[in-house]
Amino acid sequence: MADVTATGGTITYREAVAEGIAREMRRDPTVVCLGEDIGAAEGVFKTTVGLFKEFGPRRVWDTPISEQAIVGAAMGAAMTGIRPVAEIMFSDFLACCWDYLANEIPKVRYMTGGQVTVPLVVRTANGGGLGFGAQHSQAVENWALAVPGLKVVAPSTPADVIGLMAASIRSDDPVVFFEHKGLFASKGPAAPEGHVVPLGAAAVVRPGADVTLVALASTVPVALRAAETVAAEGIDAEVVDLRCLVPLDMHTVLDSVGRTSRLVIVEENPYQGGWGATVASIVADEGFESLDAPVRRVAAACVPLPFADSLEQVVLPTADKVAAEVRRLAAY
Amino acid sequence: MPDAVALYRTIRLIRRFEERAIELVRSGDIVGGVHPYLGQEAIATGVCAALRPDDVITSTHRGHGHVLAKGADPARMMAELAGRVTGLNRGRGGSMHAADFSLGILGANAIVGAAGAIACGAAWAGMLAGSDRVAVTFFGDGAVNQGVLLEAMNLAALRRLPVLFVCENNGYATTMPTAGAVAGTITGRAAAFGIPASTVDGMDVSVVLDAAREAVERARAGAGPTMLECLTYRFDAHHTFEHRVRLRYRDDADVAAGRSRDPMQIQGARLDPDERTRIDVAVETVLDEAVRFALASDHPDPAGALDHLYASGLRARPGVA
Numbered sequence: 001m002a003d004v005t006a007t008g009g010t011i012t013y014r015e016a017v018a019e020g021i022a023r024e025m026r027r028d029p030t031v032v033c034l035g036e037d038i039g040a041a042e043g044v045f046k047t048t049v050g051l052f053k054e055f056g057p058r059r060v061w062d063t064p065i066s067e068q069a070i071v072g073a074a075m076g077a078a079m080t081g082i083r084p085v086a087e088i089m090f091s092d093f094l095a096c097c098w099d100y101l102a103n104e105i106p107k108v109r110y111m112t113g114g115q116v117t118v119p120l121v122v123r124t125a126n127g128g129g130l131g132f133g134a135q136h137s138q139a140v141e142n143w144a145l146a147v148p149g150l151k152v153v154a155p156s157t158p159a160d161v162i163g164l165m166a167a168s169i170r171s172d173d174p175v176v177f178f179e180h181k182g183l184f185a186s187k188g189p190a191a192p193e194g195h196v197v198p199l200g201a202a203a204v205v206r207p208g209a210d211v212t213l214v215a216l217a218s219t220v221p222v223a224l225r226a227a228e229t230v231a232a233e234g235i236d237a238e239v240v241d242l243r244c245l246v247p248l249d250m251h252t253v254l255d256s257v258g259r260t261s262r263l264v265i266v267e268e269n270p271y272q273g274g275w276g277a278t279v280a281s282i283v284a285d286e287g288f289e290s291l292d293a294p295v296r297r298v299a300a301a302c303v304p305l306p307f308a309d310s311l312e313q314v315v316l317p318t319a320d321k322v323a324a325e326v327r328r329l330a331a332y
Numbered sequence: 333m334p335d336a337v338a339l340y341r342t343i344r345l346i347r348r349f350e351e352r353a354i355e356l357v358r359s360g361d362i363v364g365g366v367h368p369y370l371g372q373e374a375i376a377t378g379v380c381a382a383l384r385p386d387d388v389i390t391s392t393h394r395g396h397g398h399v400l401a402k403g404a405d406p407a408r409m410m411a412e413l414a415g416r417v418t419g420l421n422r423g424r425g426g427s428m429h430a431a432d433f434s435l436g437i438l439g440a441n442a443i444v445g446a447a448g449a450i451a452c453g454a455a456w457a458g459m460l461a462g463s464d465r466v467a468v469t470f471f472g473d474g475a476v477n478q479g480v481l482l483e484a485m486n487l488a489a490l491r492r493l494p495v496l497f498v499c500e501n502n503g504y505a506t507t508m509p510t511a512g513a514v515a516g517t518i519t520g521r522a523a524a525f526g527i528p529a530s531t532v533d534g535m536d537v538s539v540v541l542d543a544a545r546e547a548v549e550r551a552r553a554g555a556g557p558t559m560l561e562c563l564t565y566r567f568d569a570h571h572t573f574e575h576r577v578r579l580r581y582r583d584d585a586d587v588a589a590g591r592s593r594d595p596m597q598i599q600g601a602r603l604d605p606d607e608r609t610r611i612d613v614a615v616e617t618v619l620d621e622a623v624r625f626a627l628a629s630d631h632p633d634p635a636g637a638l639d640h641l642y643a644s645g646l647r648a649r650p651g652v653a
């Protein structure tokens with residue numbers, strides 16, 4: 001991310017969402033937005049501030065609470081010349097329109113023999129840590145990973161939000177773009193004009209020699225905190241931010257594990273069926289000889305996310321849990 | 333606009349296409365079976381006759397008629413049913429997913445009711461592009477109880493989208509009689525959203541065409557969506573698999589009564605008998621060639637099984653390095 005640190009100034013993750021969309025809407029008149037409360041109200045998370053004002057109701061459509069119609073209409077528009085950016089307010093609600101994300105959008109190109117492209121983005125606020133309860137808090141990036149035909153993006157920094165948003169909107173393939181609720185208030189360096197982060201390029205956000213931590217979105221800062229903790233104990237952890245689950249940059253992961261020989265995967269979706277299982281299986285397939293210790297996964301527990309703070313912290317991955325696994329592997 | 337002869341020709345083409353396809357199901361050349369459109373031909377024919385080439389349609393699992401009426405090549409359609417590489421979808425879609433985007437056929441869709449929202453999006457895209465093209469979504473009486481269709485109608489009405497909702501009420505949702513599944517009325521669902529709706533005789537292509545023209549003109553003029561409920565009857569099985577498993581949910585008298593009004597005979601009676609015969613012969617020649625073309629075509633190369641998923645060319649990780 002060296003290219004984004006030189007500009008000075010900072011931006012929040014939530015501001016970066018609106019900025020990333022606005023840049024693409026200025027660049028390409030076929031980019032439009034639709035979703036609940038995204039226009040006049042500027043988004044319940046304030047992630048679409050300024051869009052309605054700048055681009056008007058023709059290109060920023062305040063829809064009713066109709067997740068199926070939102071995503072279905074986005075698909076129809078994407079197949080006929082438009083690049084829609086649809087918002088599903090909370091990622092838990094993806095289940096309400098799952099037919100489109102499991103049966104329609106990812107299959108139509110394949111099953112029509114490549115006749116059509118579906119250049120759309122479904123943006124959604126993902127993940128826990130804010131006390132919203134079980135139906136507004138789950139990390140569900142693994143749902144999307146289970147569907148061949150989708151691309152899956154989950155940025156961890158404001159600059160990546162802008163760069164990955166640009167790549168996602170310009171993608172001729174459908175993208176599910178997970179914005180983490182717990183990161184909306186976080187700040188980072190602003191991104192220069194024209195900043196694009198290609199899909200499928202992981203970033204080594206902290207180099208290290210002893211253990212590889214693979215993380216995504218909210219678990220990147222968790223992994224970085226854990227790395228700082230164990231650094232004080234003499235363990236040098238490398239942190240890889242995957243940025244995307246599809247395309248999955250296993251080259252960067254395998255390269256890192258090749259140097260550290262130890263792997264901890266930090267994921268917020270439930271352990272059961274979580275994306276870390278895919279990463280671990282590929283490392284087992286293709287990087288087995290590199291390993292000097294078992295692969296460990298720190299994932300959410302397999303329960304709906306509980307409401308109370310004290311319970312939520314038991315279920316979610318934390319820096320303490322990650323640090324404990326790193327110590328175990330370092331001593332293995 | 334097509335004349336009585338052209339309308340008859342399309343009805344005849346669909347009728348005989350379906351009968352030939354059923355023969356190929358029985359011979360094992362079409363695997364997986366088909367959902368025959370027999371009896372409903374006047375609806376696809378009449379509605380598509382009211383459309384321009386740049387208008388778009390979405391179809392259903394019972395979609396051969398819509399695809400043919402919108403102008404798809406019968407030979408490539410038959411090849412698709414037979415899973416051949418020359419098929420409309422290169423053999424990747426089959427009976428339930430035939431599409432030809434170059435003709436505005438956005439695809440048959442095998443999830444009941446799902447295409448309504450897709451048609452709304454296509455209509456919206458047309459508006460954004462400054463076009464007056466319209467989108468037609470065909471669906472059956474079974475789809476009117478799917479929530480997504482209600483969401484789509486609401487969206488279309490709110491945004492005054494140029495969408496024509498065409499319900500083909502053929503009497504049965506799979507095996508369930510309409511009366512057993514639909515509380516209230518079908519047109520009442522549209523009325524709830526302020527969408528003009530009418531119930532028309534789906535067996536008479538001239539009636540369907542007149543109603544469709546009016547709805548299409550309304551949509552082009554910016555007045556928003558319309559629903560047409562076309563009353564028809566499914567002459568054959570829900571799916572050809574039913575021929576083998578012999579589901580019993582309607583008795584012979586019901587079927588005979590339902591088949592007593594035949595859209596092909598109704599339109600055929602309006603033609604000079606000699607002309608009708610000439611058309612029948614010409615249609616048979618087209619379908620002879622379609623079947624020959626389909627069965628002579630290659631099966632898809634197994635090496636291409638992973639192609640056409642991502643436009644970027646991304647290949648799914650095979651699992652073995």
